Amino acid sequence: MRIRLLLAAVAALAAGGAVAQVVTHDFPVQAIMATGVNPGALAFWAGGNDPPEDETKAQADLRWAEALKGAQTLQVKGRELMAHSRPGRWNEFAQMLVDGAVEGEAAAKARNAEKAFEIGGGAIYNACNGCHKTYIPSPTRLP
């Protein structure tokens, strides 16, 4: 249930790419997303989501270690995004990502799934969603 909730936004975004449309990409930002922000968020969200069934202690350790690394990656990438700033609320969303990820790091260190879920679906998700709604280039349909 939780997994479905937090992956919905990413899936919706990915689906858009499959349609034959012309979009002008910001390649550096796209790379930050594809190689840093998105995998970092998925790893962090896995901390707050329900654990997979029959998860062993070793698997749980690994999942939380990845969630922690994910939260740290989101801080680094959030700051990188500010180096690619744009007019408007860009920096506000990037800062929201950094702040959420700082709190997320603490939650992952404490292995507090409730808190991780709250932060993942709160500040972190709102940063992704807010920035995407404002800045993702709207596709221009071919005539």
Ligand code: HEC
């Ligand atoms: C400060 C703004 C900002 C924030 C915050 C942000 N994004 Fe993005 N994201 C963008 C922009 C702009 C693009 C489109 C880049 C392009 O292709 O030109 C994008 C594209 C993407 C893509 C598509 C990458 C590709 O390969 O085409 C994914 C996936 C993505 N974001 C995931 C996330 C997730 C998950 C979060 C939150 C954890 C997030 N983003 C937070 C601005 C942001």
